[in-house]
Amino acid sequence: MHPDLLDILRCPYCGGRLELVTSLFNRTEGNTVRDGILGCNCCVFPVVDGIPVLHLHASAVAARQHIEAAAPELALRAMAGIENDDQAERFESAVASKDSTYRDIVEALGPNFEGGYFLYRFSDPTFVVADAVVTAVAGTVLQRTGRALDACGGSGHLTRSLVRLSSTPPVLADLFFPKIWLARRFTAPGALPVCCDANAPLPFARGSFDYAMCSDAFMFIWMKRLFVSELFRAVAGSDRGTVLINHTHNQLVWSPSHGQALTPGAYRNLFETASPRMFGESRLFADVVAGRALDLSRVDEPAALAAEAALTLIASPVEGVFETHPLASSPRPAGEWRINPLFEVDDQGARLHGVLRFPNGEYEFEYGACREYLPGEVFIDKAAFQALQSGGPFEPLAELIRRRVVVELPKKYY
Numbered sequence: 557m558h559p560d561l562l563d564i565l566r567c568p569y570c571g572g573r574l575e576l577v578t579s580l581f582n583r584t585e586g587n588t589v590r591d592g593i594l595g596c597n598c599c600v601f602p603v604v605d606g607i608p609v610l611h612l613h614a615s616a617v618a619a620r621q622h623i624e625a626a627a628p629e630l631a632l633r634a635m636a637g638i639e640n641d642d643q644a645e646r647f648e649s650a651v652a653s654k655d656s657t658y659r660d661i662v663e664a665l666g667p668n669f670e671g672g673y674f675l676y677r678f679s680d681p682t683f684v685v686a687d688a689v690v691t692a693v694a695g696t697v698l699q700r701t702g703r704a705l706d707a708c709g710g711s712g713h714l715t716r717s718l719v720r721l722s723s724t725p726p727v728l729a730d731l732f733f734p735k736i737w738l739a740r741r742f743t744a745p746g747a748l749p750v751c752c753d754a755n756a757p758l759p760f761a762r763g764s765f766d767y768a769m770c771s772d773a774f775m776f777i778w779m780k781r782l783f784v785s786e787l788f789r790a791v792a793g794s795d796r797g798t799v800l801i802n803h804t805h806n807q808l809v810w811s812p813s814h815g816q817a818l819t820p821g822a823y824r825n826l827f828e829t830a831s832p833r834m835f836g837e838s839r840l841f842a843d844v845v846a847g848r849a850l851d852l853s854r855v856d857e858p859a860a861l862a863a864e865a866a867l868t869l870i871a872s873p874v875e876g877v878f879e880t881h882p883l884a885s886s887p888r889p890a891g892e893w894r895i896n897p898l899f900e901v902d903d904q905g906a907r908l909h910g911v912l913r914f915p916n917g918e919y920e921f922e923y924g925a926c927r928e929y930l931p932g933e934v935f936i937d938k939a940a941f942q943a944l945q946s947g948g949p950f951e952p953l954a955e956l957i958r959r960r961v962v963v964e965l966p967k968k969y970y
């Protein structure tokens with residue numbers, strides 16, 4: 557944990573500043589804290605493997621006791637949810653190997669973790685829309701300098717989009733420690749992970765951010781009213797302070813993983829005087845599939861919003877947000893180019909032949925809308941693909957990249 561993070565961290569309960577308790581066990585490397593105890597006026601919290609844990613769930617209490625007893629490896633096991641010695645051995649050997657992939661560590665964490673669809677995350681319809689919305693809105697707001705917060709950002713798949721948009725690292729906040737730990741190593745290495753509970757006050761100083769978002773998670777938060785006010789507190793005082801809630805389910809339309817969804821009107825009420833603009837996801841998805849521009853200047857009528865399975869709410873004082881945003885024509889690769897794992901590929905010499913195969917019917921039911929951009933069958937020029945993988949031009953494959961047949965994934969994803 558970089559000490560600069562202490563400037564914006566606050567205790568979620570007393571609001572006080574946090575400091576490293578130097579009289580207790582700690583491991584520091586240069587000016588970064590690897591393991592230690594942070595103290596405020598009311599409480600103590602552990603830093604586990606460089607990640608501050610600012611809540612008091614049982615795992616965090618156990619981890620703090622392990623740090624105080626100078627056993628940081630046991631603290632990491634507690635936060636990773638390791639339950640027995642066999643699992644600990646699998647996890648620790650996967651962690652120690654430089655060759656381990658995201659997939660290797662997910663598998664070492666066991667079948668209860670992540671659900672198994674992470675391989676396809678970068679091409680699933682929810683992600684494709686969210687990525688376009690976040691890139692358009694956060695890009696306009698941050699202007700390459702502002703600080704972003706991805707609250708309930710999970711394994712950092714969208715935080716990765718934020719990292720590219722500003723020279724100030726975004727903060728990735730989530731309750732599930734293994735997810736943010738994976739994000740730091742694989743999906744969003746440029747972000748600052750913080751482990752905290754969205755059903756409590758967020759552990760940040762007022763006005764630490766210019767942009768605060770929550771994507772595909774808001775319907776699972778019980779304290780919705782507190783959480784929205786906390787997002788606004790996080791951006792308070794910034795002349796571009798923007799709050800975005802993306803892909804939250806609509807109580808009026810059933811969807812898989814429904815959560816405790818609200819109606820469009822009830823979501824709007826949570827924003828009180830901030831008057832958010834609300835968009836139906838299906839129309840944003842249609843924009844992305846058409847491949848030209850994302851239209852945030854439109855106003856969706858209440859009857860249209862009532863029929864949407866998922867909604868996006870944006871409150872922003874930045875004029876440029878509610879306009880039409882060209883979809884990025886040139887990808888900015890930071891990872892590695894792969895053929896979308898939803899395709900079964902056979903090598904036909906000069907070209908690769910891919911056939912779309914869903915992992916199972918359940919996946920197809922929830923994410924089948926990806927057929928709107930993923931073709932059932934595809935041919936890929938092998939020489940052009942190999943050139944792209946070794947840093948060559950993307951233009952020859954631009955259409956396949958736009959259609960997510962060829963995808964840019966984090967390094968060592970699987």
Ligand SMILES: [Zn+2]
Pocket residue numbers: 567568569570571572596597598599
């Ligand atoms: Zn406190």
